[in-house]
Amino acid sequence: MLTVFWLILLHLLAPIKCQDCILKTPHHLTCVTHLPHLENEFPPNITILELRDIEQDELDLNYMIHKYPQIENVSIYDGNIVRLKSPNPANKIKVLRLVRIGVENIGNKFLANFPNLEILDLRENFLQSLGNFSVGKLKELYLDGNTWNCSQDLNWVLKLNQTIVKDLNNLTCQGNPHPNKNLVTIARFTKDLKNNCPSICSCTLPKVVFTKMGSQRLEPLIEVNCSHRGLTHLPLDLPAKSRIIHLEGNEIEDLKPLKHHQIYRKVLDLYLDNNKVKTIEELEGSYFLKHFRVFSLSGNKLTEVPTYALDNALTQNPHMPNALTISLGGNPWRCDCVFTPVFQEMLQKFAPQIHDLREVKCSYVEGDENSLLPIIELSRSSVCRSPSEYSVQALDLLNGVLASLILLILGKLAYDYYYFKKTGRLPWIVTKMP
Numbered sequence: 001m002l003t004v005f006w007l008i009l010l011h012l013l014a015p016i017k018c019q020d021c022i023l024k025t026p027h028h029l030t031c032v033t034h035l036p037h038l039e040n041e042f043p044p045n046i047t048i049l050e051l052r053d054i055e056q057d058e059l060d061l062n063y064m065i066h067k068y069p070q071i072e073n074v075s076i077y078d079g080n081i082v083r084l085k086s087p088n089p090a091n092k093i094k095v096l097r098l099v100r101i102g103v104e105n106i107g108n109k110f111l112a113n114f115p116n117l118e119i120l121d122l123r124e125n126f127l128q129s130l131g132n133f134s135v136g137k138l139k140e141l142y143l144d145g146n147t148w149n150c151s152q153d154l155n156w157v158l159k160l161n162q163t164i165v166k167d168l169n170n171l172t173c174q175g176n177p178h179p180n181k182n183l184v185t186i187a188r189f190t191k192d193l194k195n196n197c198p199s200i201c202s203c204t205l206p207k208v209v210f211t212k213m214g215s216q217r218l219e220p221l222i223e224v225n226c227s228h229r230g231l232t233h234l235p236l237d238l239p240a241k242s243r244i245i246h247l248e249g250n251e252i253e254d255l256k257p258l259k260h261h262q263i264y265r266k267v268l269d270l271y272l273d274n275n276k277v278k279t280i281e282e283l284e285g286s287y288f289l290k291h292f293r294v295f296s297l298s299g300n301k302l303t304e305v306p307t308y309a310l311d312n313a314l315t316q317n318p319h320m321p322n323a324l325t326i327s328l329g330g331n332p333w334r335c336d337c338v339f340t341p342v343f344q345e346m347l348q349k350f351a352p353q354i355h356d357l358r359e360v361k362c363s364y365v366e367g368d369e370n371s372l373l374p375i376i377e378l379s380r381s382s383v384c385r386s387p388s389e390y391s392v393q394a395l396d397l398l399n400g401v402l403a404s405l406i407l408l409i410l411g412k413l414a415y416d417y418y419y420f421k422k423t424g425r426l427p428w429i430v431t432k433m434p
Helices: 002-013 063-068 183-196 287-291 307-316 340-349 388-421
Strands: 016-018 021-025 026-034 046-059 071-086 095-099 119-121 139-140 202-210 218-225 240-247 270-273 293-294 325-327
Touching: 063 071, 119 388, 183 202, 183 218, 287 307, 307 340
Parallel strands: 026 046, 046 071, 071 095, 095 119, 119 139, 218 240, 240 270, 270 293, 293 325
Antiparallel strands: 016 021, 021 026, 202 218
16 A cells, blocks of 8 residues: 555656657746747746757747746747747746857847846847847846957947956957956956047057966057158157057157157057158157167168167067067168268167168268168178278379379470470570579
8 A cells, every 4th residue: 555655655756658758746847949839738837948959939928927827937948049039028036047049249229028027048149239229127148159250349248247247257359359357357458448549539449458377367459550640749648558550651850759758668669651751859768769679760860879778679579579560671771981881780789670671771972882682681891991992092093193294394304405406596495584
């Protein structure tokens, strides 16, 4: 009798199975690969519906609610659902979990069909942005593991509330330009960039790096483009974390701010091509000159540089040898025996770092055989002539003059002799002598 009782009890407590669905508890129905058929004899008082590995073009939640109107918790895990059709607002769903089912977009009116929804779980889908999505009356929202696109507008991120979005600090960017970087941090950097960029320039955030090895603190590398803006001075109202600055095609001559203004202390790449820079002597001993990564001065008005100071700065630069680049071509370089040999030695020493080495040419001087020739190719003898060479030339000239005078005197003597023999008269000058 006792055995029969236990068999009946086990039967009553055992989960009810039907094809791919199982009733775990009297109110909890789980289905794998297929939705429960409406004709299945499951109790209508189901409140928890769990679906797994569903492959379906469209999932209509009205289909479930029609059969189980008391459903409060719908969880869909894994699978591929192209479209999710929201139910009629007359539903009691409080918890909706859509995890790893390939969701790509959530409309801004999505929650309007879930007036009682308190918990929404959208983890590990393919969401790139929430756009104008409003959290409404949600108490909990989970978003981790999506493919957030950080090249798009991120204002929506800054509107999220950490008390509602429980995994907000775990959200990361996917793909370029900031793979695996914290989404909230990137959104803040982007907002600050827009607020602090000079109106005459354009600013971008090409890269974000960790401040140091092993650190989780991020630092932006801001790129500022002020090229071809008619600037006559280096701009000083740049974003605080500016690292790359383009100033090509302006009218800039004075480089003193590179040495004296704090904003340029951490600039890595500076492009000053086609300006009016005449000298970089004021940069001698500056922090910038010893720490730059790219310094482009092509097409300016440089005639010479302080070679010793530049050599010393490049030698100490931490970006040497592989990351450092300097451009000096297109300038009217002075080519003489005082400057050129030392400058040429520096060019040879830093040839791998000088981007336009063969464009570093002598200025045009009419009649100068070195005009517009690459300085790196000049021979020492072409710019420097030894004192002995100049002495020989002077002696040759003197000898020529003396030889001409001797010939003139001999010619006059011969003429006077002929004149005396013919006429018997002495030369005129002899008659005048006392």
